[in-house]
Amino acid sequence: MDLVVQKYGGTSLGSAERIKAVARRVAGAHDAGNQVVVVASAMADTTDELISLAKQVTEYPDDREVDQLLSTGEMVSCTLLAMALRSLGYQAVSLNGAQAGIKTDSFHRRARILSIDPHRITRELDSGRIVIVAGFQGITEGMDITTLGRGGSDLTAVALAARLGARLCEIYTDVEGVYTADPRMEPEARKLADISYEEMVELATHGARVIHPRAVEVGQVYRLPILVASSFSNTSGTLIKGEVDLEARNKVRGIADDRDVAKVTILRVPDRPGIAAKIFEPLAEAGISVDTIVQNASVERFTDLTFTVSRNDLARALGLVEPVADEVGARGCTHDATLAKVSIVGTGMASSPGYAARMFKALYQAGINIELITTSEIRITCIIAEEQVQKAVRTLHRAFELEKPG
Ligand code: ADP
Numbered sequence: 001m002d003l004v005v006q007k008y009g010g011t012s013l014g015s016a017e018r019i020k021a022v023a024r025r026v027a028g029a030h031d032a033g034n035q036v037v038v039v040a041s042a043m044a045d046t047t048d049e050l051i052s053l054a055k056q057v058t059e060y061p062d063d064r065e066v067d068q069l070l071s072t073g074e075m076v077s078c079t080l081l082a083m084a085l086r087s088l089g090y091q092a093v094s095l096n097g098a099q100a101g102i103k104t105d106s107f108h109r110r111a112r113i114l115s116i117d118p119h120r121i122t123r124e125l126d127s128g129r130i131v132i133v134a135g136f137q138g139i140t141e142g143m144d145i146t147t148l149g150r151g152g153s154d155l156t157a158v159a160l161a162a163r164l165g166a167r168l169c170e171i172y173t174d175v176e177g178v179y180t181a182d183p184r185m186e187p188e189a190r191k192l193a194d195i196s197y198e199e200m201v202e203l204a205t206h207g208a209r210v211i212h213p214r215a216v217e218v219g220q221v222y223r224l225p226i227l228v229a230s231s232f233s234n235t236s237g238t239l240i241k242g243e244v245d246l247e248a249r250n251k252v253r254g255i256a257d258d259r260d261v262a263k264v265t266i267l268r269v270p271d272r273p274g275i276a277a278k279i280f281e282p283l284a285e286a287g288i289s290v291d292t293i294v295q296n297a298s299v300e301r302f303t304d305l306t307f308t309v310s311r312n313d314l315a316r317a318l319g320l321v322e323p324v325a326d327e328v329g330a331r332g333c334t335h336d337a338t339l340a341k342v343s344i345v346g347t348g349m350a351s352s353p354g355y356a357a358r359m360f361k362a363l364y365q366a367g368i369n370i371e372l373i374t375t376s377e378i379r380i381t382c383i384i385a386e387e388q389v390q391k392a393v394r395t396l397h398r399a400f401e402l403e404k405p406g
């Protein structure tokens with residue numbers, strides 16, 4: 001008997017009707033003779049609504065309480081899905097993260113899975129039940145509920161599939177797979193038959209929210225292929241895996257965009273050893289992740305230092321950096337929260353030159369100004385004005401001929 005692990009996203013579970021439709025799909029996998037584990041996200045906008053409620057109660061809600069609160073979203077959908085399956089005549093049981101044995105560290109709202117004790121799940125499977133696990137959550141050593149970061153149900157699913165020894169993890173969502181760009185941004189975007197782990201990690205990290213980047217990393221570590229496909233149709237999806245065909249290696253594979261960018265610039269920082277550490281240490285201690293960092297070559301022993309953070313972290317970042325800027329004798333800080341990132345990604349870029357020039361030229365010809373540039377071996381990212389992001393995505397999609405197959 002094969003073990004199937006399926007994850008359904010929030011839109012796919014967005015109403016009682018949709019939950020019943022998902023129950024029929026899950027039942028189909030069980031009827032085909034498989035043991036079935038399902039990971040459920042919270043229904044549609046539930047998580048956003050819970051966060052907004054917390055913010056209405058208090059400006060700075062406590063992270064532990066936020067996690068307790070958010071975990072209820074996935075409890076609602078997974079219990080309803082179990083009920084729907086039972087009403088179809090199937091034996092099904094819902095489990096929260098703790099019951100499913102998912103142990104995490106204690107960094108609330110961005111916890112990491114430390115281990116999974118699979119005993120409860122395997123016991124349920126062995127007694128013939130379909131197991132529905134609440135995604136996005138786990139429990140600490142001290143029995144506090146944690147969540148894994150936004151979009152974290154993908155991670156729950158891939159980690160469970162790896163731990164339970166499944167051959168594949170199936171992620172069902174509201175698009176038919178991974179596209180060359182967000183299909184809501186670029187109507188010409190094309191569905192990819194497959195994509196490498198490396199490329200998917202880069203795309204997901206830089207804004208392609210179709211799958212959580214850490215879910216892809218776990219898949220890569222355990223050599224577990226991940227299928228991304230539609231929960232609404234039976235069309236073939238995209239397989240995320242180790243090897244992709246030769247031809248695909250010579251191309252830009254996809255474009256990611258991300259509007260969650262805020263930039264901080266510290267002006268006229270004295271160019272002395274230790275200053276960068278002084279600025280970035282407090283940010284790290286506060287758990288603020290810094291994305292792009294650019295330090296200009298110094299002129300007369302002063303330099304400007306620019307970095308980007310998520311918009312949610314901007315106020316806290318400024319609160320930490322402004323006093324340090326004062327202390328080290330910088331001229332002051334400026335910030336801008338109306339920026340976005342656009343990235344091109346492809347393994348082929350590592351070995352052939354010319355991609356950066358093509359990207360910059362295409363953006364220039366479209367009248368798009370580049371504020372900052374960062375690269376990895378297989379990615380080039382430009383930071384631009386937020387209002388130009390859709391134009392940038394569409395311009396680059398055309399410039400790299402991504403609408404053309406192969
Ligand atoms: P779920 O609730 O199923 O987890 P998400 O909203 O988290 O779904 O992710 C699916 C969304 O990801 C799609 O609706 C699409 O707009 C967006 N997306 C961004 N980039 C891509 C891409 N390259 N391919 C497909 N979808 C993408």
Ligand code: ASP
Pocket residue numbers: 009010041042047048073135136149150151152153154
């Ligand atoms: N419900 C959570 C979120 O909205 C987790 C997920 O959907 O994967 O971020």
Ligand code: MG
Pocket residue numbers: 009151154209210211212
């Ligand atoms: Mg998601």
